[in-house]
Each structure stands twice: as C-alpha cells, then as structure tokens.
Amino acid sequence: MIAHAVFFYLFSFIAIVSAIMVTAARNTVHSVFFLILDFISISCLFIMIGAEFLGMIMLIVYVGAVAVLFLFVVMMLNVAQQKNQWFGSSKSSSHIPVGLLVSLIIFFELIIVIGGWKYKPDLLDSKTIIISETTTNTHSLGNVLYTDYIHLFQLSGMILLVAMIGAIVLTFRQREGLKRQSYISQISREKKDGVQVVEVPNNKGVKIDV
Amino acid sequence: MDSIYILINETYKILFLLIPVLVTVAMIVWLDRRVWAFVQKRRGPNVVGPFGLLQSVADALKYIFKEIIIPASSNKVIFVIAPIITMTLALVSWAVIPFSENLVLADINVGILYLFAVSSLGVYGIIMGGWASNSKYPFLGAIRSAAQMVSYEVSIGVIIINVLLCVGSLNLNDIVLAQQNMWFVVPLFPMFVIFFISALAETNRPPFDLPEAEAELVAGYQTEYSGMMYAMFWLGEYANILLMCAMGSILFLGGWLPPVDSEIFAFIPSPFWLIFKILFLFILFALIKAIVPRYRYDQLMKLGWKIFLPFSLIWVILTAGYLLYFNMLPGQI
Incomplete structure (x- = not known):
C-alpha cells in the first residue's frame, strides 16, 4: 500500500508540475513537450486506479496522435522562436482577467461535480x-x-x-497545375498510344499532330 | 524485507529479459547485413570473429570510444533526451511479450493496447531529435518520419481490430491461445500482408526509409548525432524492428505455439517457436531491404491513406459480418 501511495504522489506531482510548466515554459515547443508529459502521467494515474483501458486509450489518442499534431503546428508555424511573454512583461497583463474568468468557471464546475458526488453517494450505485x-x-x-x-x-x-x-x-483547395500520378492510366498505357512510326520523306520533314 | 526480496526478484527477471534482447539486437544487425550482402552477391561483414559474428561488438566498441558532439546551436536537453527516449521505448514494450504461457514479465489485460501505445510513442524520439538538432536536414527528416509513422499507425490499429474481433480479448496470451486450431494468418492473410508492409513503414525500414533518405536528407533526423548517442538511436531502431516482428508473430503466426499440436513439436520449448517466428519475419524484412527500391513520398502517403486504410476497414466489416452470421463471435458474456 505504501508503494501505491508513493507512486500516486509521484505521478500527481509530475502531472501538476508539468501542467504549470506548460504555461510557464518560455519556448512553445517546450510547452508541448510538457503537455505530453502531463498526458503520460495522467494516463499512469488512470492505470493506477484500475482503469487500464482508459489509460491506454489516453496514451494512444492524446499522446500518439493529438500531441503529434500540436507539435507539427507549433513547429511549422515557427512560433518556437517567439518568446512567451506571459511572465515578466507588463504589457501582457490584459490577458489575465480573461484567463482568471475562465479558470474561475472551471473551478466552480469542478466544485459542483465533486459536490454532487460527495452529497449523493448512491450516484455510484x-x-x-x-x-x-x-x-x-x-x-x-x-x-x-x-x-x-x-x-x-x-x-x-x-x-x-x-x-x-x-x-x-x-x-x-484545388491547386492549379498540379501533376498527379494515376496508376490506372500508367498501367493501361500501351505501345500504340505512346509510340508512332512515321515514314519521313527526305528533306521535307513530317508534321505530327500532338 | 519482503518488498526488497520482490524488488530483487523483479530486477533479476527484467535483466534476464533485457540482456538477451540487447544481445539479439546486436546480432540481428549482423544478420541484416549478411542477408543484404547475400542477395547482392557480396560477402558482407565476415572478418571480425567466426563468420563476422563479432562485427557488432566491434561497431559498439567504436561508438563507445567516439566523441559525442553536441551542436552549439542545438537545444541541448532535448537533444540528449531524444536517443534515450527512443531506446527506452523500444525496450519497455518487451515487458508484455509472452514467450510461453507463463513466461511473460507482465501479463496485463490490455497487452496489445500497451504495445500499440508504446509503438505510437516511438515517434517522439525521432521528432525531438530532429527538432533539437536545429538544422534543416534533421528537421525535414523528423517531419517526414512523424507524418509517416502516424499514418501507418492508423492502418495497424485497424488490423489489430480485425484480430481482436476473432479473439475477444486484449490479452496477448489469449490472442496466442485463440490460434490453437488455426493461425490467424490463414483466415486473415490479406491483413497479414498489410500488417507486414505497415510494419516496414512504421519502423522506417526500406523501401519506406524516407526519413533518412541519404540522397536527399543526408541521414535524416540523426544527421547531427555521433558516438554513443547515434548508437542508441540505431539500437532503438533495431529493437523496434524486432518488436514489430514479435507483434506480427503473436497476432498472426501463433506466437509461442508450435505449427501443429503434436508430440514431435512439443519437444522444442515454446519460447524457441516465438524466436523462430521472429527470425523468419526479420529475414523477410532484410530481404525486402535488398530487393525493393525506395518509395516516393506522395506514393507512400497514398498507399497508407487511400489503399491500406479503406481496405482494412472493409475487412473489419467483412470479419465482423462473417463472425456474426455464423455465430462465431468470441467472448459472449
């Protein structure tokens, strides 16, 4: 049981620290990597409470697919080099009220959910x-x-x-002038479509209709 | 005192699994090069030791004594972590591979999902290495590789669903035991072929080795790596290949089961059957490397998304319909 508790606190600690680091990291790509770490520790917690299916699906869907797309977008848009200015800069404070509002709403929703669980024990039954x-x-x-x-x-x-x-x-969007390969047209191509044998009269040349 | 005993016991078991895997990975590199050379009528590595068997040891020694160069403009932490992640993920998935009915390190209920999840995490080693190198060839290689691995994972997932429909359990030992009468390679042969090709793409083997296409991208994501860090990428890659072979033999070739349930075959212990099957699939991998030319990138994507995915989806419907019609669906509770 002690080992269980140790692992629980280890994973929760990693989850919380990496969640904080997602917002605090200066580099956007680092943020995504911390998000991935967060996902992984959350799925470890899922496995610890016996929900192994949920934990594995979490790994496959979020870490294996969604986070890769996040990384793609962040790397391709080249926001990696932009410095994150949420901390240590005065002009960014306009974001703070909106963020506070959203987090307050989420906080109250969580309280309602957990409260419902606490005061209606037969919810589980x-x-x-x-x-x-x-x-x-x-x-x-x-x-x-x-x-x-x-x-x-x-x-x-x-x-x-x-x-x-x-x-x-x-x-x-359909791009103009894009050359696409069509296997069917390549395979069904025959000699008579591609090669034409012509008698060329001397000194006159020949006109081939293309 | 009891927990210390458990700890020592588990560590012993893990080492007993990991050290053979690592040695096999080293030997498999030699086998790969030998088969490759055999097809092309060359000798291959035949100088170090008998038949060149110690070639991998010599290579490993060379990598250990080489200097590790970390580029000045790289992102140092991620640059160092990337090969470690590749290597760790490649080794960690061996925990659930059953070598016989009882000989498995962790007999978990969702074994096949675990394998799938860990192999889908493998993309991070590559993408981190490519990005942290801060250089254009590794970056392009990493992007290519990530797109390729994510695409082919989808079709591998659908193929796994096919097998699971026939088994009714996610446990790897149950999957093996469900094949006692007939290996799944017989009824699901097209799925086996698609799984094999997808495994080639998933492990970045030729003909799908675009992430490290040396003519275009120098060495892809591992361009900036040297010494032991390069060796770790390389070992992780081969451990992944072996793992895909193990997955293929468990899903389709009956895992540790002998081909026919008879006295003669029962003489050979079951772990050896799994090893034979893994080796068989690996030799196929090596042969493919020698005979098939590299795919173009758009062809690769077309094959994954427009051919393999619809085909395996249709096969899921066929399998489910067949099992339902003949009332053969497993695991009715």
Whole structure:
C-alpha cells in the first residue's frame, strides 16, 4: 500500500508540475513537450486506479496522435522562436482577467461535480455502473457502451465525423497545375498510344499532330 | 524485507529479459547485413570473429570510444533526451511479450493496447531529435518520419481490430491461445500482408526509409548525432524492428505455439517457436531491404491513406459480418 501511495504522489506531482510548466515554459515547443508529459502521467494515474483501458486509450489518442499534431503546428508555424511573454512583461497583463474568468468557471464546475458526488453517494450505485471482479474493465465498458448508451455513442461518432468533414471542406483547395500520378492510366498505357512510326520523306520533314 | 526480496526478484527477471534482447539486437544487425550482402552477391561483414559474428561488438566498441558532439546551436536537453527516449521505448514494450504461457514479465489485460501505445510513442524520439538538432536536414527528416509513422499507425490499429474481433480479448496470451486450431494468418492473410508492409513503414525500414533518405536528407533526423548517442538511436531502431516482428508473430503466426499440436513439436520449448517466428519475419524484412527500391513520398502517403486504410476497414466489416452470421463471435458474456 505504501508503494501505491508513493507512486500516486509521484505521478500527481509530475502531472501538476508539468501542467504549470506548460504555461510557464518560455519556448512553445517546450510547452508541448510538457503537455505530453502531463498526458503520460495522467494516463499512469488512470492505470493506477484500475482503469487500464482508459489509460491506454489516453496514451494512444492524446499522446500518439493529438500531441503529434500540436507539435507539427507549433513547429511549422515557427512560433518556437517567439518568446512567451506571459511572465515578466507588463504589457501582457490584459490577458489575465480573461484567463482568471475562465479558470474561475472551471473551478466552480469542478466544485459542483465533486459536490454532487460527495452529497449523493448512491450516484455510484446507479444500475449501469457495475464494477465486477471477474470481467476486465474493457469488457464492462463495452457492455455498457454498446447496449445502454448505443445511441449516444453513435451520435458522438457522427458529431466527430461531421467535424472531420467540416475541417476537410474548410481547408481543401484545388491547386492549379498540379501533376498527379494515376496508376490506372500508367498501367493501361500501351505501345500504340505512346509510340508512332512515321515514314519521313527526305528533306521535307513530317508534321505530327500532338 | 519482503518488498526488497520482490524488488530483487523483479530486477533479476527484467535483466534476464533485457540482456538477451540487447544481445539479439546486436546480432540481428549482423544478420541484416549478411542477408543484404547475400542477395547482392557480396560477402558482407565476415572478418571480425567466426563468420563476422563479432562485427557488432566491434561497431559498439567504436561508438563507445567516439566523441559525442553536441551542436552549439542545438537545444541541448532535448537533444540528449531524444536517443534515450527512443531506446527506452523500444525496450519497455518487451515487458508484455509472452514467450510461453507463463513466461511473460507482465501479463496485463490490455497487452496489445500497451504495445500499440508504446509503438505510437516511438515517434517522439525521432521528432525531438530532429527538432533539437536545429538544422534543416534533421528537421525535414523528423517531419517526414512523424507524418509517416502516424499514418501507418492508423492502418495497424485497424488490423489489430480485425484480430481482436476473432479473439475477444486484449490479452496477448489469449490472442496466442485463440490460434490453437488455426493461425490467424490463414483466415486473415490479406491483413497479414498489410500488417507486414505497415510494419516496414512504421519502423522506417526500406523501401519506406524516407526519413533518412541519404540522397536527399543526408541521414535524416540523426544527421547531427555521433558516438554513443547515434548508437542508441540505431539500437532503438533495431529493437523496434524486432518488436514489430514479435507483434506480427503473436497476432498472426501463433506466437509461442508450435505449427501443429503434436508430440514431435512439443519437444522444442515454446519460447524457441516465438524466436523462430521472429527470425523468419526479420529475414523477410532484410530481404525486402535488398530487393525493393525506395518509395516516393506522395506514393507512400497514398498507399497508407487511400489503399491500406479503406481496405482494412472493409475487412473489419467483412470479419465482423462473417463472425456474426455464423455465430462465431468470441467472448459472449
């Protein structure tokens, strides 16, 4: 049990410190790396409470895919060289009220959620949450997700699909004069399409229609 | 006192796994070069030791004694961390590989997801190394490599779903045991081919070695690295290749199971079967390196997104439909 507590505090400490460093780091790329560290320690915490499926999905989706895209954007936009001026500069203080407002709202939302949990203990006993010793939590998650919540699950999938198509439509542009390779036209090309044998009369030349 | 005993016991087990893996990685480099040379009718490394077996040891000694050069304009911390991350991630995933029914370091419920997650983290070693070098060739190599690895991970994920539909569990030992009657390579043969090609792309092997295409990018993300740090990238890369071979043999070739369940094959202990299968897949990797020319970058992306992804998605629907129709879906609770 002591080892459990040690690891819990270790991961939480890393998570909190790296969350602070995301905003405090001077270099934007460093911020993204701290964000990745944060994700990893959060997924370790997930695994520690026995939610191994969530922890792994967190690693695969957020660290393996989303954070790579963050890194891409940050590196490609070349904001890496711009110094982060949130700290130590007086003219940036205009951001602070907005930030405070957002964080206050999140804080109150958290209080409401945790308060609801604290004062309504039977929230955990509702019929869909069955924590069984015999089935793995991947199985129990699937059992709930694909039976009771199938419509919500499908709906969230549709929303993601719409968002994806929207993003593609917004950024797609047909460029002019782009040469594309078409395997079918290359394979179906035959000798008679490409080569033409012509009798060339002496001193007159020949006109080939192209 | 009890916990110290557990600690020593676990450390012993980890070392017993990691040291053979590291030695194998060194030997596999020699095998790779030998196969490569064999195809091209050359001799390959044959001078150091019998059949050149000690070539990798000589190389390792050379790397250890070389000077480590850290470029002045590089981002030093990340520059040093990058090869360490590559190496660590390549070794850490061996924890869940089952060598026999009981011979596995960590028999976790979500073993295949763990493998997938760790292999998707592997991109960070490359991208960090490329960015921290602060030079254009490593940066371009890193960007190329990250895009390539993320693309091919998608199709590997869908292929894993195919196998999981037939197994009904995420545990690697369950996946192996589900193949007792028939290896998944038989019913899912197209998926095995796609997995193999995606594994080539995921580990940046030829014909998909664009991140280090020497004609265009010098050596890609590892241009600025030297000495032991370069060797760590290199070891991590080969450990990843071995890991992909292990993953392929567990998912499709029956892991530690012998080909036929009979007395003669039971004579050979099961870890050896897994090792044979890994070696078989690795020799295929090495042969491909020698015979296939390098892909162009747009062809690579087209292959990943426009051919492999739709095809494996369609195959998921086919597999699911087949299993549902014949009432063969596993793990009904």
